[in-house]
Amino acid sequence: MKTQITQEDNCLTACFIGRLDTAAAVQTAEDVKPLLEAANKEIVLDCSALEYISSSGLRIFLTIRKEAAAHGCKVIVRNINADIRQVFMMTGFISLFEIQ
Amino acid sequence: METLDFHCRLIMDEYREALPVLEDMKNTVLARLNDALGRSGLSVTAVEARVKTEESLAGKLVRKGNKYATLSDITDLVGARIITFYTDDVDRIASMAEKLFEIDWVNSVDKRRLHQLDSFGYNSLHYICRLPDCDFRFELQLRTTLQHAWAAINHDTGYKSGIEIPQEYMRRMNRLAGMLEMADDEFSRIRTELTDYRRRVQTLVQSGRLDDVMLDGDTFRSYLQVGSIDALNRRIAAINQAEIQDTPLSRFLKVFKALKCNTLGDLDRLIKQYGDDAYLLARHQLGNTDLDIISSAIGLQNICIVCILSTGGGKIGLERLFDALNGHNTQNGALAELTYEQAKNLPFMQNNK
Numbered sequence: 001m002k003t004q005i006t007q008e009d010n011c012l013t014a015c016f017i018g019r020l021d022t023a024a025a026v027q028t029a030e031d032v033k034p035l036l037e038a039a040n041k042e043i044v045l046d047c048s049a050l051e052y053i054s055s056s057g058l059r060i061f062l063t064i065r066k067e068a069a070a071h072g073c074k075v076i077v078r079n080i081n082a083d084i085r086q087v088f089m090m091t092g093f094i095s096l097f098e099i100q
Numbered sequence: 101m102e103t104l105d106f107h108c109r110l111i112m113d114e115y116r117e118a119l120p121v122l123e124d125m126k127n128t129v130l131a132r133l134n135d136a137l138g139r140s141g142l143s144v145t146a147v148e149a150r151v152k153t154e155e156s157l158a159g160k161l162v163r164k165g166n167k168y169a170t171l172s173d174i175t176d177l178v179g180a181r182i183i184t185f186y187t188d189d190v191d192r193i194a195s196m197a198e199k200l201f202e203i204d205w206v207n208s209v210d211k212r213r214l215h216q217l218d219s220f221g222y223n224s225l226h227y228i229c230r231l232p233d234c235d236f237r238f239e240l241q242l243r244t245t246l247q248h249a250w251a252a253i254n255h256d257t258g259y260k261s262g263i264e265i266p267q268e269y270m271r272r273m274n275r276l277a278g279m280l281e282m283a284d285d286e287f288s289r290i291r292t293e294l295t296d297y298r299r300r301v302q303t304l305v306q307s308g309r310l311d312d313v314m315l316d317g318d319t320f321r322s323y324l325q326v327g328s329i330d331a332l333n334r335r336i337a338a339i340n341q342a343e344i345q346d347t348p349l350s351r352f353l354k355v356f357k358a359l360k361c362n363t364l365g366d367l368d369r370l371i372k373q374y375g376d377d378a379y380l381l382a383r384h385q386l387g388n389t390d391l392d393i394i395s396s397a398i399g400l401q402n403i404c405i406v407c408i409l410s411t412g413g414g415k416i417g418l419e420r421l422f423d424a425l426n427g428h429n430t431q432n433g434a435l436a437e438l439t440y441e442q443a444k445n446l447p448f449m450q451n452n453k
Contacts, residue, residue: 055342055393062345062393085431086438090385092398094435095425096347 003031011042014064016050020057029060036067043068048079053087065097076100104158108165115157115171121236122151126178128231129201129238133180136196142189145245149180171236175207175228178238183248186291187284190225190242197240201229204237222254223247223281246280298322311365320353323364332375332399336382342392352400355424359407371403374410377448378402385442401425405439410448415440 001024002017012035020028035043043064047053053061061077068075077097080088088094104112130149137144152160152174160174168174182193197203207228224243231238243251254273257265265273297318304313305322313319329349337344361367381402386394408417418436426432443449 055391058391058393080431082434082438085435086385086442087389087391089435089439090382090389091391091393092347092395092401093345094422095351095397095401096395099426099429099431 001028003028005031005034007041010040011044012038013044013046015046015048018049019052020050020060021052021054022056025054025056025060028057029063032060032064035064038068038071038073040071041073043073043075045075045077046079047077047081047084050080050084053084058087058091058093061097062093074098103162105165108158108161111161111165111168111171111174112154112158115154115177118171118177118236119151122177125231125234125236125238126151126180129178129180129229129240132200133182133197136200137182137193140192140196142192143185144189144193145183145185145248147180147182149178152177152179175204175237176239177236179241180238181241181243181248184242184244186288187244188288188291190244193242194225194227197227197229197242201227201231201240204228204230207237222251223277224251244284246284250277250280294318305364310368311363313364315353315356315361315363315367317350317353319364320350320356320367323367324349328368328371328375329399330396332371332378332403333394333396335379336386336398336402337394339383339386340390340392342386342394345393345395347395347397349397349400351425352397352404355404355421358424359404370407374403374406374448375399377406377410377446380446380448381406381443384446405443406448409440409443 001019001021004015004017006013006015014032014035016028018024045061045064061075065075075097077088077099080099085094085099088097088099126149130147133147133149137147157174157177161168171177184190184193208226210225211222224241224247227240227242228237229240230236250273257269301313301319301322304310305319305326310323313322333344336342356367356370359370361370378399379402382398404421405418408414408421411417413420415436418439419432422432422435423429426435
């Protein structure tokens, strides 16, 4: 599992590559820390290369959203595959994020 | 400064020496006010304080320097101001200030009470206060946002005394003051009536008279507090021993309105009718996963899904639901397709065939 963070203008994008399962969550939580410190920036969670997300992964997404909301920032989840969309749906979090 | 006489120049010297004390006093006053407001839970537009500038003091001394024997005779060297949303809050904060500071009643003035029956104009409550063991007094101004807007615009014209103001201009400003006084009273009345309405709704909800309560933002919130949705969420959470994350539920209001729920009674019946099937849908979806976190929106979301599918709304109905909940989005079609596929073999769909 890899997380790549890039910044362009006023937008921070995190690209998740691989499987965000319980084992990968500790490192990923560390990798996304720059997003939690970003004030007044739009945050994009690019899931084009994310194959799977577990509850631990969901918790990381929720933490990012909570911190972003505290700073008045927007979080967009982009390019999720059908399985991940299903996870968001089944857990009721689908309407919490802007999914594109 | 050239226009100041010897006496006034002495007061200016005294002022410069006292500046650090005045600055400390300003900070203490501001801290006490903020602390008291925080504890009271009262929400206000602004709490501000300032030490009078040298330029402003010189101007005052030019106009009425002979009135003051020493610097401590000037009561607004430190000025604090609280701007409230509602006119009722001015009086509540005034009584709070009476407990926080020693009030110089002789010099305090309620400008709201100074107007004749047929006159309107500057409205504000001015208290002259003192901190314990402090030589200087300070002025505390309390006014509403609308009174503040009037006073600030009036001040912006540059006139310091009513006499200088051209009659026509004064008449128009006073006309506006009258209109803003009416608006302030109306805002207060609306707040009082809304509070009464919410109390009445809570009583009706608690007594179970749900058919007497129209469904709106306030009543929806009251209904959610009753706990039938919490019970469904806890039941769903028990499937995987999941943690429930609180999420806003207000977006479901428009969906229930679209599902023809006009009263809380309609909503309650719909939730009771579809609650078990909403749970079955969740069990079917989550049962063979290890997902142990769910949103507090899950119960309402599944009730809406089951209601739409049970009444023949199909995939198009689901897509409209997701449009309403998530905003119009190209993903919603796929989401509807996926949800329909998951639900199609559940008992509530069999009844629909």
